[in-house]
Amino acid sequence: MSNExxxxxxxxxxxxxxxxxxxxxxxxxxxxxxxxxxxxxGAGKSTLMSVLFGLYQAEEGIIKKDGQxxxxxxxxxxxxxxxxxxxxxxxxxxxxxxxxxIILGAEDTKFGFLQKAQARKKVEELSEKxxxxxxxxxxxxxxxxxxxxxxxILKMLYRDNDILIFDEPTAVLTPQExxxxxxxxRGFAKEGKSxxxxxxxxNEIMAVADRCTVLRKGRCIGTVNIRDTNKQELSNMMVGRxxxxxxxxxxxxxxxxxxxxxxxxxxxxxxxxxxxxxxSFQARAGEILCIAGIDGNGQTELVYSLTGLEKASxxxxxxxxxxxxxxxxxARSHAGMSHIPEDRHKHGxxxxxxxxxxIVLQRFxxxxxxxxxxxxxxxxxxxxxxxxxxxxxxxxxxxxxxxRSMSGGNQQKAIVGRELDRDNPLLIAVQPTRGLxxxxxxxxxxxxxxxxxxxxxxxxxxxxxxxxxxxxxRILVMYEGQIVGELDPKATTVQELGLYxxxxxxx
Amino acid sequence: MKNTLLDLYHKDGxxxxxxxxxxxxxxxxxxxxxxVIVGLSKPTxxxxxxxxxxxxxxxxxxxxxxxPDGGLAWGYNAQNLGNMLFRATPIIMTGLSVAVAYKTGLxxxxxxxxxxxxxxxxxxxxxxxxxxxMPSWVIWLLAFLGGCLAGALWGAIPGMLKAFLxxxxxxxxxxxxxxxxxxxxxxxSESSFRNVTEGTKTAYIYMTSYNGxxxxxMGLDKLFPGSQVNGGFLVAVLIAVAMYILxxxxxxxxxxxxxxxxxxxxxYAGINDKRNIVLSMxxxxxxxxxxxxxxxxxxxxxxxxxxxxxxxxxxxxxISVALLASSNPIGAVFTGVFLSMLKxxxxxxxxxxxxxxxxxxxxxxCIVYFSAFSLMIRMLLTSRKKKVPQAxxxxxxxxxxxxxxxxxxxxxxxxxxxxxxx
Numbered sequence: 001m002s003n004e005x006x007x008x009x010x011x012x013x014x015x016x017x018x019x020x021x022x023x024x025x026x027x028x029x030x031x032x033x034x035x036x037x038x039x040x041x042g043a044g045k046s047t048l049m050s051v052l053f054g055l056y057q058a059e060e061g062i063i064k065k066d067g068q069x070x071x072x073x074x075x076x077x078x079x080x081x082x083x084x085x086x087x088x089x090x091x092x093x094x095x096x097x098x099x100x101x102i103i104l105g106a107e108d109t110k111f112g113f114l115q116k117a118q119a120r121k122k123v124e125e126l127s128e129k130x131x132x133x134x135x136x137x138x139x140x141x142x143x144x145x146x147x148x149x150x151x152x153i154l155k156m157l158y159r160d161n162d163i164l165i166f167d168e169p170t171a172v173l174t175p176q177e178x179x180x181x182x183x184x185x186r187g188f189a190k191e192g193k194s195x196x197x198x199x200x201x202x203n204e205i206m207a208v209a210d211r212c213t214v215l216r217k218g219r220c221i222g223t224v225n226i227r228d229t230n231k232q233e234l235s236n237m238m239v240g241r242x243x244x245x246x247x248x249x250x251x252x253x254x255x256x257x258x259x260x261x262x263x264x265x266x267x268x269x270x271x272x273x274x275x276x277x278x279x280s281f282q283a284r285a286g287e288i289l290c291i292a293g294i295d296g297n298g299q300t301e302l303v304y305s306l307t308g309l310e311k312a313s314x315x316x317x318x319x320x321x322x323x324x325x326x327x328x329x330x331a332r333s334h335a336g337m338s339h340i341p342e343d344r345h346k347h348g349x350x351x352x353x354x355x356x357x358x359i360v361l362q363r364f365x366x367x368x369x370x371x372x373x374x375x376x377x378x379x380x381x382x383x384x385x386x387x388x389x390x391x392x393x394x395x396x397x398x399x400x401x402x403x404r405s406m407s408g409g410n411q412q413k414a415i416v417g418r419e420l421d422r423d424n425p426l427l428i429a430v431q432p433t434r435g436l437x438x439x440x441x442x443x444x445x446x447x448x449x450x451x452x453x454x455x456x457x458x459x460x461x462x463x464x465x466x467x468x469x470x471x472x473x474r475i476l477v478m479y480e481g482q483i484v485g486e487l488d489p490k491a492t493t494v495q496e497l498g499l500y501x502x503x504x505x506x507x
Numbered sequence: 508m509k510n511t512l513l514d515l516y517h518k519d520g521x522x523x524x525x526x527x528x529x530x531x532x533x534x535x536x537x538x539x540x541x542x543v544i545v546g547l548s549k550p551t552x553x554x555x556x557x558x559x560x561x562x563x564x565x566x567x568x569x570x571x572x573x574x575p576d577g578g579l580a581w582g583y584n585a586q587n588l589g590n591m592l593f594r595a596t597p598i599i600m601t602g603l604s605v606a607v608a609y610k611t612g613l614x615x616x617x618x619x620x621x622x623x624x625x626x627x628x629x630x631x632x633x634x635x636x637x638x639x640x641m642p643s644w645v646i647w648l649l650a651f652l653g654g655c656l657a658g659a660l661w662g663a664i665p666g667m668l669k670a671f672l673x674x675x676x677x678x679x680x681x682x683x684x685x686x687x688x689x690x691x692x693x694x695x696s697e698s699s700f701r702n703v704t705e706g707t708k709t710a711y712i713y714m715t716s717y718n719g720x721x722x723x724x725m726g727l728d729k730l731f732p733g734s735q736v737n738g739g740f741l742v743a744v745l746i747a748v749a750m751y752i753l754x755x756x757x758x759x760x761x762x763x764x765x766x767x768x769x770x771x772x773x774x775y776a777g778i779n780d781k782r783n784i785v786l787s788m789x790x791x792x793x794x795x796x797x798x799x800x801x802x803x804x805x806x807x808x809x810x811x812x813x814x815x816x817x818x819x820x821x822x823x824x825x826i827s828v829a830l831l832a833s834s835n836p837i838g839a840v841f842t843g844v845f846l847s848m849l850k851x852x853x854x855x856x857x858x859x860x861x862x863x864x865x866x867x868x869x870x871x872x873c874i875v876y877f878s879a880f881s882l883m884i885r886m887l888l889t890s891r892k893k894k895v896p897q898a899x900x901x902x903x904x905x906x907x908x909x910x911x912x913x914x915x916x917x918x919x920x921x922x923x924x925x926x927x928x929x
Contacts, residue, residue, distance in 0.1 A: 309774060330777030339775070347775035352768045357761065361776040370758045377756075 003066050006031045006194050007052070007083075007163055012061035014047055016405075018396035021047040022058070025220040027213050029163070034185055034195045036205040036226075038238055039215035040437040042394070042407030045198050046088075048215070049165050052196075053085050054078040084156030085165040090148050094141040098134050098151050099123060102158050119158075126157045130187055131180075146177040153184070164188060165196045168435070170204055182208045200238070200437040202231040214238055239439040249449045252473035255285035258336075258426050258457035259306075264315030266301045274313070275301035277481040285425065288448065288458040290472030290489075292465075294501050298481035299461050300342060303430050306459075307339050308332045309347075320425055333362055338419040342430035342461070348415045349403045356384035356399035359418050391417030392443070409440040416444055420451060427451050430461040445471055465494055479503045523833050526884040531831070531845070534874030538564050541869060545862070556860040563859070564870065567852030573859055589727065589734020591844065591851045593805070597622070599743045599843035600798025601825025603750050604662075606834040608791040610754055612767025615788065617665055617680030618795040619822025620687035621658040625796025626810060626819075627691045629654035629803055630712055634700045638719035646720050647804060654800030655793040661687060662792015663785050670781035676788065684818050695812035702809070710813035714806055721806025735808075739801035743840070746797065750836040763787050795822060827875045846871060 007029040014022040021044045029035050039045045050056045052063065054072040062069050065081050072078050078085075092101050099116065102123055108115040120136060127134060132150045140148060149169060156164055166185070170178045185195055185208055197209060205212055206226060214221040214237040221237050235243045260282050268275035276298045283289045291299055304310035306317060308329040317325045324332050333339070341347035349358050360369055360380050369380050384399040393414045395401035403411055416432065429448060433441040448471060452458050462468050468475060469489050477485040477500040485500040485507045499505040539561045546557035559579055563570060568587055571580045601618045608615035633650035665679035695701065695712060702708040715721060725738030754760040766773040766783040773780045798821060803810055828846060832838030853867030 307775075328777065328779075329774060330779075333777045341775055346769075346771045348772065350765050350769040350772045353765065357765075361765070361772065364758050364761055373757050373759060375756055375758055375761060 004031075005029060005064070006066060008064040008067075009048065009052060010062050010064065012048060012051055012058045012063075014044075014051055014056055014058050016396075020218050022051070023218045025061075025215065025218070027220070028223070029194050029196060030211075031194055032189050032192045033210040034189050034197055034208055036209035036212040037196060037198045037215065038200060038202075038205060038212050038234060040200065040238055040439050041409035041435075042217075043215040043238075043437075044218040045215055046167060049085065049167060049196065049198060052078070053083060053165065079159055079161070081163075082161050083163045083165065084159060084161030086149065086152040086156065086167060086169055088168040090152055092140045092148060092151060095139060097137050097139055098143065098147075098154075099136040101140055101151055102136075102155050104155075106159055123154055123158060126154055130157070130184055132157075132184060146173055146180075149173070149177075149181070162193045163196070164193055165198070167198045168200075169197070170199065170201060178204070202234055202438070205234065206231060216240055235438045238437070243438055243442055245438070245442075247445045247449065247470040249471075250453070252287040252452065254287040254473075255455065257282045258285050258320060259283040259459065260316075260318040261306070262316045262318075264302070264305060264312055264317065266298070266305045266310060266312050268301065273481075275481050276305065276312075278315070279478075279481075279483055281476055281483060283426065283457040283459050285455050285457050286452055287473040288452050288460055288471055290468050290475045291459065291461045291478055292468045292472075292475050292497065292501060293463070293478035295463050297478045299430075299478055301481075302478070303339075303342065303428060303461055306428060307337065330362075333424075336424045336426055338422050338424040338427045340415055340419050340427070340429040340432045342434070344408070344411055344415055349411060351404040352402060354399065355388070355393070355395055355401045355403055355406070355414060356380050358403050359384045359387050359399075359414060361418070362422070387414070387417040387421060390421075391447075393417060409436050412436060412440065412444070416447060420447060424456070426457050426459065428459045428461070431463060432460070433462075433464070433467060465497065468497065469494060477501055479506075522885050522888045523835075524838075525888060527831060527833065527838070527842075527878065529884050530877035530880055531874055533880075534870065534877040535564055537873045537877070538866075538870030541873070542862070542866065545866065549861075552861045556862070559860050560856060560862055560866075563852055563856050567855050568848050570855060570859065579859065585731045586733040587851050587855065589731025589736035591848045592727070592731070592740045593735040593737065594850055595844040595847035596739045596743045597798035597802040597821040598824040598828050598846060599740075599747065599840055600801065601795045601821050602828025602832065602839040602843050603743075603747055603825075603836055604791040604794035604798070605825045605829035606832060606836055606839050607750055607754065607794060608787055609829060609834045610767065611763040611783070611787040612770075613666075613669070613676050613784070613787055613791070615662070615680060615791040615795075616677050616826070617662060617683050617788075617792070617822075618825045619818035620680070620684035621661050621792040621795035622799040622819050622822045623684075623687040623691045624661040624792075625654035625658040625799035626803055627694055628657035628796070629800040630700060630715065630810060631698070633715040633720045633804055634713055634718050636718075643719045643721075644723075646718070647722065650715070650720065650804055651797065651800045655797045658796020658799070659789040659793035661796070663789040666785040666788025669788070670784040684822075688818055692812055695810075701812070708809070710811055712810040712812055714809050715804050716806035720804060722801065722804050735805065737805050739805060742801060743798070743843075746794070747836045747840045750794070754836065759786075795825065798825075827871065827878075830875060831878045849874075 005028045009025065009027045012022050012025045013020070025044065025048055027037070027048065037045050037048070047056065051058045052072065054074045054077050057073070063072060064070065070081060072081065093104065096104065099120060103119045108118055123136060126132070132154055134147050134150050134154065135143065140151065169181060173181065182204070185197070188195055199205060209226050211223055211225055212234065213223040214234065216238060231245065235245065262280045264276055264279045265274050266276035279302065281289070291302065293299055301310060305312040308327060312325065315325065316323060319332070319335050319337060322335055324335050327335065345351060350361070360383065363369060364375065369376055369383070381399050387393065388398065391413050394410050395406045403414070412432070419427065432444050432448065436444070448458055448460065460472060472489050475487040475489055475492070475497065476483050477487065477497065479501065480503065484503065485505065487497060487500070542560040542564060543557055546552040546560060555577065562579060568591060569581055569584060571582045571584050574580045601622060604618050604621065605615050629650045632653045633646060636646050636649070638646070661683065665676045665683055668674040668679045669676045700712045702711045702713050722737040722739045725741055727736045727738065727740065754764065762773070762778050763783050763786065765776070765778060766780045767787070770780045773783070802808055802821070824846060828839050828843045831842040831845070849867050849871050853864035856862050856867065857864040
């Protein structure tokens with residue numbers, strides 16, 4: 001009977017300097033179940049899984065496999081126990097082919113030569129059996145994110161793992177790919193494999209999981225049967241208070257034109273044609289204008305050219321009546337533009353610098369923060385503290401925390417706080433809730449609506465259909481670098497929006 | 508009291524410092540072992556010399572000579588200490604050059620080339636302006652600044668290649684080094700600065716004192732009589748302090764560091780990343796070249812220009828100095844002095860024992876290797892501390908007693924390389 005659970009993690013405690021990441025966490029995984037691990041960013045989900053996978057050692061607590069206590073000192077031990085993990089950020093070698101990546105580290109050799117034919121056969125069988133379609137001879141750098149993920153999954157299967165950990169697997173996938181992945185996961189469970197599914201997306205848990213363990217601030221809040229619960233209860237458990245899953249806002253009252261874009265064309269860095277083709281639109285004060293579309297249809301380039309990070313080849317951009325087409329990033333920013341960037345690690349933060357230095361990233365040259373070229377440290381600290389307090393940015397050491405050590409949600413809150421506090425008439429928010437949990441999403445959506453209500457123009461670029469439908473006042477759909485539709489979220493459906501996004505319909 | 512000590516121990520800076528000191532000590536120990544092995548394997552080196560060698564590895568700077576019975580005489584050796592500071596001056600500067608570039612995300616392996624360009628410009632100005640046309644201190648200043656400027660321009664070239672064409676600065680610097688080497692040789696061979704008055708010395712350039720230009724002693728000759736030391740050392744220390752302030756207290760330093768650690772984020776924030784990369788390299792170049800100026804303007808050094816086959820060691824020593832100091836400008840003063848101490852000891856060693864001085868180069872190499880371990884040592888120190896204060900730290904996940912507010916941990920108070928000899 002001791003074998004009811006294939007993996008048990010009992011009373012795990014893991015500390016990092018200044019923070020307890022896991023405190024007395026217990027997680028029991030049954031054979032053949034899909035077990036969701038739910039929690040906000042920084043709740044300790046990834047830490048717990050890293051302990052199971054041997055990347056970290058727990059200070060207290062034990063891990064049992066089939067009722068036997070085991071010690072997992074490194075990922076090799078984990079693999080030997082049949083534990084496999086698909087990391088949130090894939091661990092693939094870009095210049096290797098899919099097949100080479102799958103067998104990497106578990107290669108069969110004969111007299112020192114690779115035996116690829118055998119490996120290929122095994123991988124092909126696996127891929128057939130579970131419907132994991134990959135092109136074995138394609139190089140990883142050339143394949144889609146979805147296929148990269150399938151490669152990672154095949155890697156686990158190739159090693160005969162029967163305990164599969166998926167760390168936020170859907171964050172990077174399109175809706176269709178998510179559906180496929182759910183199918184695959186169900187298939188695994190039927191086969192008797194056990195799945196740990198780390199996520200904060202409630203829809204997915206409701207759709208696919210059998211049970212769910214909820215973590216909050218490093219503590220285990222409880223394990224529930226999905227059949228006996230609902231989204232609201234789960235989100236309340238996760239956040240610790242009732243959460244609004246819907247965005248509440250009054251109808252928009254658009255005012256004067258803040259941003260006027262005419263005939264904007266931006267060359268692509270990836271291919272010969274233009275990434276943005278002759279795009280024109282206006283954003284007004286007091287409205288949230290959303291640019292929707294499937295990733296890679298020119299949204300990124302559009303934003304880069306609006307903010308000055310990339311040069312447009314043609315077109316005119318007017319902000320508050322001023323032509324900013326030829327201005328630098330700095331000048332545009334001062335002309336009245338706040339920008340929550342798409343990639344908070346690449347553009348948003350200097351990760352190895354402190355929180356306070358990141359909070360004044362654009363403003364350190366203002367007189368209040370410097371005197372004759374010397375930084376006024378106390379003014380910076382004071383300002384950083386006010387942002388931290390106002391926007392509830394949590395970190396280990398306050399203003400002097402190195403931002404790399406902060407959770408994604410708090411990093412994003414810091415950026416949002418920094419951008420909103422600059423109080424500019426235009427806010428460009430690109431994927432502002434990407435990778436965030438419900439609590440943080442709710443908060444950021446509220447902030448965006450508050451900006452609108454304060455008479456700012458908000459340009460929201462989003463790939464998430466829920467966000468597009470719930471937050472925006474007006475939707476522009478981008479497809480292959482062009483605006484192919486203008487929709488009113490109240491008068492349209494997700495299906496119709498989807499048709500525009502897929503290029504099947506144009507206005 | 509105990510608590511303040513504990514707090515000090517838990518500071519990041521303290522741990523960095525301890526780690527540096529431990530790696531130095533381990534390097535010295537390995538050096539001692541090497542001395543013993545070499546001594547035992549060479550019949551010309553007796554047991555007595557081995558013991559002397561080991562003693563000198565740790566405290567050679569304090570030897571005064573040999574006692575009548577062949578042992579070492581200990582005591583304050585003003586000449587040695589003065590020469591130590593004198594020879595530390597250029598490597599502190601090249602160390603600063605590498606350190607400042609590294610803090611801003613660039614690896615300046617071009618210090619030797621910048622050093623040579625500084626040499627060329629400084630010597631040309633110091634010898635080219637007639638000594639009676641203006642006060643000699645003005646010539647000195649012009650020569651020093653001219654040297655720095657030449658280095659800045661030379662450093663800016665790889666900087667521009669990096670900023671505008673995205674060419675790796677390491678490659679560009681390595682090539683610039685050799686271009687500088689041959690350029691300088693060619694320039695001096697065509698110049699009128701070759702020492703033709705002393706028959707055997709045409710491969711050398713005149714000392715600047717020939718034109719009446721020499722760095723002021725600033726009283727250091729009173730402290731260290733009989734040595735070559737001069738005010739250049741104090742200038743280097745001042746510059747180190749200035750670099751510390753630049754990096755940690757100014758908006759310019761903030762920009763440079765931001766560009767260095769994330770160029771994309773800097774661009775996003777409206778910081779001119781290209782300008783800052785060029786500027787970083789120019790500052791680094793000026794520092795390395797300034798080191799050359801301080802060395803050659805001393806008035807008692809002669810530059811050997813003839814057929815350059817190798818790059819000046821001072822340039823590469825800068826890498827060791829910066830690495831040992833974990834790129835802290837103040838730390839570079841101490842590590843520069845420390846490395847130059849080992850060099851002085853090296854020549855002592857050759858004088859007092861049957862060893863040759865190259866063994867100290869081996870030891871310096873060992874220490875630099877160990878300094879790469881200093882990160883590991885720091886981690887060991889960190890995991891050791893965990894046991895006691897964690898419970899306290901865990902409860903206050905909020906504002907934990909923060910490291911030094913001024914940004915980078917300060918590690919200037921207690922660093923004394925001399926300390927580990929005693």
